[in-house]
Amino acid sequence: GGNFTNTPEILQYPDFVDDGPHNFVLVDDMNYPLSSVGLPYYSERLLSAWPYTLFNSDGTIPKKLDLNLPLTPTSKTSKQPLNATPLDLSSKKFPFYRYDKNKYGKRNVAANYICMKDIRKKMTNGLDKEEILNYKTTGPEIPPAYSQLPFTYGKYGSDNFDFQAYNKTQFSGLDTDVDNSYTNSIIQLYRFVPEVFNFFVGCLKDENFDKPSLLSELGYLYDMMSRSHGRVVRSANFQATLNSIPQAAISGLLDKTMNESYRSINNSVPNSASVKTVSATLGDCLSKNIIQKFNEFLLNRLLKEEFESTGHNITLEQCFGFTVSTEVKSKCNHYNKETNVKPSLCIQSPTRNGVKQSTKKLSNQTILPYIESSMRSVKVQNKICETCGKQDMMEIEKTVNNLPPLMSFQVMLTESEWKTVRTVKKWLSKEFYASVYKNKIIMKPTYNDLKMAGEVFKYELNGYIAKVTDPSTNTTRLVTYSRVWDQELQVFRWYMFNNYLVVEVDEDEALNMSYWWKTIEVILYCDSEELRKPFFSVDTYSINYDILYRDHFSNGIMEGYKKEYKLLTKDEAPKAGTLIAIDAEFVLLNDELCEIDGQGNKTVVRPKKSSLARISVIRGEEGPLYAVPFIDDYVVNRNHIEDYLTKYSGILPGDLDLEKSEKQLVTREVVYRKIWLLMQLGCIFVGHGLNNDFKLININVPRAQIRDTAIYFLQGKRYLSLRYLAFALLDKNIQEDNHDSIEDAYTALILYKKYLDIKESGTLPKVIET
């Protein structure tokens, strides 16, 4: 019994209790031991026992309470459903502040335990190589292919990193060992748009030395990516140029302007990207993540660069340009309309775009209503009228009037909107049809739905950038899905790029948006015909080789300067197979910054950063000018140089300074174009330890064009120094003072010749042992 009863009749009686004398004791009486009152006899487990439980909150890093957050006291007017009396905040010691659940999460949620040690272990020891390319989900966990990838510059440096384990495809991934590595996802996204690729790479046919140009850098990068056939590519030069653009720094897009501390854990997306900044007014509280900002920045910048270099906008604006007209209607009856061209568009949910309770619920809508509504959104905002200066509620209507062949969208949904999206089957449309009807854009899944409209365009999904949210490490990262037309088999294939990890994925997997860890940041739809066009190499254009035959000094031609080289003439124009010897010197911009744990594991926080300082190339073909240098360029450096490494580089402080130098200086862009042209022409490069040189120059030269003496005279796994080899094989003392790249290139050249001789006579092993 013991159940509540409504009958007044008591059916049972309480027990008479005699617990002995009863003293009143205050709860604060610390001198009264709690054991003063005994425990009755028990024959079953006590209620106070907590068997077989594990508590795991120990060591949990507490959620940081950000006291700098804009605190909004809850105003009197806000509704208080539980209380009829209005709040008197002035008398309240602990006032209410507005709590944003979207931003800070549900109340009283226990913080997750994250083991930093395990994460570090993963980052230094790498991942299971058998499993790493597995992109399919078997449970709730994030599949291995989407993992945070290990640092490539780990214990032994990236020369020894096994990139091949992460990429079995013919498409190159991008190394994380660069600044702003989060931009890798955007680079991959546009690399598979034929029109864009062809335009960028096509630009390389002309010289472009005037200004830092992301257009040229992307051209070189895409050219390198297509020539590398799966070898890893570093976007180092692109990042160097990006770093030199002031607007990029102002917009907070650069590593150096962001919080330094993120990098050791998260090498792809800065933490700040996952924390949305929230405007004070509720309702319109979405802002762009860093990759979305970068997408806008990059496209705008490229449009501007095209204009500046050609004098008119044709290609890129035609590709990307949305014509957006904005109408502002205010109560004061003032009317304002303007039209701009925007290369990308933000898309939000139909509700946010002012679509009044659409006929269909969002729970069975695809992405199309999201895009469509974002192309003609209506918002009411409290604004100051530009005409009369009155502040009032105004209706702002934004309309897109055209359908460009490439549509680049930043997708901005709240966490709860993503939750709805995940429940919708085939939310992500692979293709759709669109038309302009009465100045409005209409999008439909099939052609038949658009019969009555005007010209109908078919769009197909070209690719998108997804954000992977990993609560086990409290990090987010970006991956790119790209759809590539296989010209041979006339089919599309999907690839997923997670930095240097590249894997071909099923279409179902690529289109699956139901995973809890996956959201879309940037999405790209492309005109169906454009998507099937071939990719053209720069070799198909007529290239300007002029720079190989002239000087292009940044500090003007100095009087009495004695050149140590003789420029090439058109008579000796290099062609495929032309032998040249090369040596490059570098200076140290900043030394490696690393953390070491108690086991001696080293984690490089900021890798060593070097900058090209001098390059010498000499003629390798027998003839009157044999071994005469034709390039000996010192490279301008505007960055802080930590160490000139004079002993190795021969570079003296001031040598690279445009103001002070006594050398003839050229820009990195000029010298890079020379090397790139020589490679493009098919020259054979002779040198010692060329892998490292090319890595720092940031060019992937095909292996067939490399003759590396360091590799020919490899002793087991040990590389022999040029100086030792010169002494042992050539009986020559070199590098007695500082290194000199002309001497080194020359030594490598004669070493190569010696190697060919020895190989012919078959006495190679003996020679080295002596």
Add this chain to the structure above:
Amino acid sequence: PTIYPPPHSILQYHLYFPETPQQLKLSMKPNEKTPDELFISNNLREQLVKKNLASLQNFPPGGPLPDLIQDYFGLVPLDFHEKKTDIDRYQGHKNSLFKVFSNIDGKLYVLRRIHDLKSNTIDSQHLAKTFQNWKKLQNVNIVALKDVFITTKFNDSSLCLIYDYYPKAISLYETHFINFPLLPITQDYLWIYLIQLTNAMKSAHCLDLILGDLINWEKIIVTNRPGLIKLSGIAAHDLLFTSGNKTPIEINKLKQQDYVKLGHLLIKLASNVKPPTNNPLSNNNTTPSSASSDYKTNKIHKDNVEIDQLQVEDSFKEVLRYLTNDQDDNKNVKDLSVLFIDQLYSNFNALKHYDEYLNKTLQTELENSRLFRLLCKMNFIFGRIESRIDINWSESGEKFPIILFYDFVFHQIDETGKPVMDLTHVLRCLNKLDAGVSEKLVLVTPDEMNCIIISYKELKDLIESTFRSLTQTN
């Protein structure tokens, strides 16, 4: 006779707090804690409970025992020395042991009654002097003597000796040979026994007191935890046997005999050391040891042969040879201790470690006491009927932070909304509250629309003042 608590109600320790299974423990990550780790260890608690219980054991009145003997009452016979070997008999006198309360200081003591003295066996001067001598002997390895008297309350003339009471103490012999589970003697035990016995002997000899037959595995008790021993029963022998004063030469001779006795006791113990099981070969060399052989009659040569055959460390054998060498009549503690300096230091370390462990446990338990009181306070003020209609407890009220804090501490959920019940979280929050730290926390209202930012210190003050106002309500 029945005693309280009744024997049927054996403590059900396994029901009190089941130990986490070993399997679970093995797979645990360092950050994971089982409930038993957060509180006093079961072992230590059980041990202490048993002692409490033994202390509290009571005897119904009206039995054959006197209610009050001199200053002592509440006699409970201890079965501790039920086994009556000849050593336990004092010059043919029966003897018995009781737990008693002292009327002087209220503490518990042990009363040893030596029955049926012939009148005038012990003259009062001798009794007083012997008591004075032995009372001075204060050493952790000796059960202290508190009082001596001769009484007739037992209806005879009985000599009573009052010693400190160590609940649940059993003899060294019982510990290693009788008790279940048997505690095997190891080299480590031998070293710590040696140290403690040397310590006891040193103290006694300093006062020119002789241990003699007390160096006996049935007179040595194990207190607290295995390895900690005390010599028991001091002064009885002197009271019964010795009458006159001893000359310094006699005393020195007896002291030297104490060394030999110590040696023989250790040999007896050492001969029961199991050889290391991972060394089956050495097993063959073992002669079965006979614990019963009378070592006192053995010659030094026999000792040495026996010592050689023991399964103990060589350095320990060296100690044994020193102790049993009856050619050397100048044995002293310094020379002896030099033979095991290392052991002294490691024992010193072990003791300090245990000291720190106890300190920590005590700290946890004191914290638990504070936290329990704090929790009581919160529960006293929280959810009272009158507060259900009190505006101060409403969302706009002064007391609302308490409600939110209570939710924050106890009603955590995970991302999916499932309740999370993690005692480590509760402990951390309550400790901070109790300490009143300045750390701030964000407390969110149930509708998740608003929040309050408040420090633990402010919460503590709020709870404290609310509690105070309740106690002062009239």
Add this chain to the structure above:
Amino acid sequence: PTIYPPPHSILQYHLYFPETPQQLKLSMKPNEKTPDELFISNNLREQLVKKNLASLQNFPPGGPLPDLIQDYFGLVPLDFHEKKTDIDRYQGHKNSLFKVFSNIDGKLYVLRRIHDLKSNTIDSQHLAKTFQNWKKLQNVNIVALKDVFITTKFNDSSLCLIYDYYPKAISLYETHFINFPLLPITQDYLWIYLIQLTNAMKSAHCLDLILGDLINWEKIIVTNRPGLIKLSGIAAHDLLFTSGNKTPIEINKLKQQDYVKLGHLLIKLASNVKPPTNNPLSNNNTTPSSASSDYKTNKIHKDNVEIDQLQVEDSFKEVLRYLTNDQDDNKNVKDLSVLFIDQLYSNFNALKHYDEYLNKTLQTELENSRLFRLLCKMNFIFGRIESRIDINWSESGEKFPIILFYDFVFHQIDETGKPVMDLTHVLRCLNKLDAGVSEKLVLVTPDEMNCIIISYKELKDLIESTFRSLTQTN
């Protein structure tokens, strides 16, 4: 005498804390017993509370300190080493001390940061090896090293050493010369410092580790209670200065230097011993000691003169002479210890006494964990938001008895409606609930119109099943 405890009481099964028996109370004057005897001495409690507070102290976030360093978070700067003497600087590097929480096991540690290393000052192999060597050093008189790493989180390259945390620990120097109240140095302290430092040195030397500059009254901390010391800051010197391996001869030389350093530290301390006040004559012989003089440069002769003038026991002077004798390069722990064997034994006694004291103290605090756990369980299920709308918790629901019981336990009122907050009532109810006794009780609804009769056993089952259903939700 009455049977104690009374047999009709059901609450006396686990009676842990023996209340004073009746007879005793009668015969005792009220002033004859201080609470200190019965309960944990206030001193100990206060000490533990202060430690808790120190452990929980935290630092407002958003300051210049990083949130997370390797596996450690919640950094709080310790003012412990505010005084920046040259000794606190490591090879010219600034250094600072923090209290930190470990992400691995949730425990507290001390992080010593040595600022601003030049890059690649310490290579990873050297770091790992040095760490492995010093990690092995586990001794009660040495603060254990837990972790070593180099981090860039402080916006420089910093060497971080993680040690065990001892709340409220202060340096030996502060204890005797700065802190209020000043603890005068006595001969007893000198002996126990000697023993503990010898113990620490012995452990280190066994592993071929050198203490060197750690033998310094600013690097020695006093933990727990006066007299208990630990050397702090191990491994830092080796990491910063030593790069290659030392030869056995070099190691031996350094070990011998440790003895001399120990001697000089003790002389420095001993020169501050106040002469016994009851011996005014000897006072005249004292030269004012200068603690600041640099002993390292002194010659043996000067040492000896100084030793002769110290106000300490002759046996201690003998120890000092042994330690500072730089002619003897074969000093060892055995030879040293022989000089103070007696002190070793008396220290051993003192430690054991403290051990027994702690044990006894713990005996009264046994039930705290259990009660705390029980109350937590109740609070976990009581008043959850989801239950606020759950029909089961409404007046007609299954869980309603829990609400009524909660009221019954905590919200009692007297006849006038004044809240009664009686700890014993709470304890009785909770203990009966815990055991699940069959006793029935009447629970009355807030409107006082209806009641429920329910047994503790039924309540226990109800609470248990409610708790279980919460843990098993989806």
